[in-house]
Amino acid sequence: MERTPGQSEPVPDDILEQYQDLVTGCVDVLPSGGLLQRLVQARREGRPIRAKLGVDPTAPDIHFGHTVVLRKLAQYQAHGHIAVLIIGDYTAKVGDPSGRAKTRPQLSDEEIAANATTYMEQAGTVLDMDKVELVRNSDWLGPLRMDEVLRLTAVTTVARMLERDDFSKRYSAQEPISMVEFMYPLLQGYDSVAVRADIELGGTDQTFNLLMGRTVMEAYGLPAQCIMTVPLLAGLDGVQKMSKSYGNYVGVDDQPADMFGKIMSIPDELMVTYWTLLTGAGHREIEDVQARLTSGEYHPAVAKRDLAERLTTLYHGAEQAAAARAAFDRLFKEKERPSDVPEMPLPGDAVVDGRVWLPRLLAALGLVASNGEGRRLIQQGGVRLDDAVIKDPGADLAPEELYGAVLQAGKRQFVKIVR
RNA sequence: GGGGGGGUGCCCGAGUGGCCAAAGGGAGCAGACUGUAAAUCUGUCGGCGCAGCCUACGGAGGUUCAAAUCCUCCCCCCCCCA
Structure with missing residues (x-):
């Protein structure tokens, strides 16, 4: 048993255990102690936590890099909480300035709709879509009246906006920052109001937007959400972030043999990272793998095969994954020909x-x-x-x-x- | 509106008249080794039946025995000042 700061009640062991799972692999959980408090509070009130993830359907396919945050959301589901998945069909048109050196090109409604469809299909490989609370932010952002928009813009200041990295760089480099880009974090924050988020997940590049959600919620008289950020996933080369344009990615719809093989090609140092961010494993398992690798008890070659099989199983089932492993060993370990030569x-x-x-x-x-x-x-x-x-x-x-x-x-x- | 700097092979980047199919690095590919498509080492890395030829250094012309390198025009990027 442990005590949270400022709280007299002891934290039940199972909540502590759950909390450990949830924060595994995360970069930041803010404010510190906030999530644990939320979990305790929700238990007391006999309700689940509402975990929000907003996704703008700006790209057609998803790869392992995108699944990191989805796995995290799925972990909330697994612990009995509510995963609120927001399809940002409205915000996609505004364009998220995060990590951008220039204004994003605007997408057409058709592109957005098509992307949203494939996105939801592919997200289903990670999340239990039957239990996901799936919403589109055009539902509430579309009908906003001007006076409501003005109220929203009043929650923050230009100075605060310019503090953020992307904007300050562009501003000092005398590159254009469109007014509509200032709107983006506010709209994302308004989403949090609309779905009454307890916690919002996102990549580290989303930190500013996520924090803005807290400001907006407070301005609307709601308790400010906690925020949780997950790291960018390194690609197969172990150097650059996983990205389609670098060709160092694993797609969720890759064929089993391909998926298995690609995982086998990651540098050894990346194994635990992948294990942590991609499998959805709990903190005990991660710690165990790490410890056995360090002690030398768990052979890296075996570990990587296990990892590859584990990940392939998640997307193709145990049978296909085992077959991929067998084929891989036949080809590389025993240097034999594959059985299915084209x-x-x-x-x-x-x-x-x-x-x-x-x-x-x-x-x-x-x-x-x-x-x-x-x-x-x-x-x-x-x-x-x-x-x-x-x-x-x-x-x-x-x-x-x-x-x-x-x-x-x-x-x-x-x-x-x-x- | 004024001044300046650039565009080189898949990417980064050197090269300012011949020794340049173009240094170096990265990526890719192959071989060896291994524990795997990790790591490391070696080789290779425009095309052509290849000791030779062709095509290439933003585009088009020109100077020259010889141009990625010099000249002219054009296109495109970037920086500083206003």
């Missing part, structure tokens, strides 16, 4: 004068980008035909020799040539 017919343009020149064949099959690259690959010993390394870039074969043969380019590209 079959391709011999491309017609690979045959010249009745002969097939190997570099051209590789290019024609799409295994390399050009004849020259095929030539290099061969010289480097990266090409096998029926398990025999071919090192002569001049290799020239008759089509009959190729039918039924398995061509391997590099470690993981296999093609069976068929007639």
